[in-house]
Amino acid sequence: MSGAYLEQKIRPIRRAIILGFLGQSKDYVSNAEILTSVINGSADGVRAYYNDTVDELRWLEARGYVRISGESIVVAEATAAGLRIARHENADPGVSRDVTGI
Numbered sequence: 001m002s003g004a005y006l007e008q009k010i011r012p013i014r015r016a017i018i019l020g021f022l023g024q025s026k027d028y029v030s031n032a033e034i035l036t037s038v039i040n041g042s043a044d045g046v047r048a049y050y051n052d053t054v055d056e057l058r059w060l061e062a063r064g065y066v067r068i069s070g071e072s073i074v075v076a077e078a079t080a081a082g083l084r085i086a087r088h089e090n091a092d093p094g095v096s097r098d099v100t101g102i
Helices: 003-024 032-040 051-064 080-086
Strands: 029-031 064-071 073-077
Touching: 003 029, 003 032, 003 051, 003 073, 003 080, 029 032, 029 080, 032 051, 032 073, 051 064, 051 073, 073 080
Parallel strands: none
Antiparallel strands: 029 073, 064 073
């Protein structure tokens, strides 16, 4: 898989899945292990390893869409900005808008 395809197609889908799941989670919080399972179980056919999920969380955090904490267990909490992206009230070219329901 080429780097351009990964960056332009796969990673934006992973990020959308993460934000969508956090938007439906209690207190908008989950951990990277659960998020990895959600990505791998999505109808979009996208796969991720745990480290891939943590990389996506770091990308989302850098843009203010999530707050992450923890070391041995990485926990993510959606911010108000991240929830707006998840609800399609705002857009970011790095987060897909064409994701099948979680």
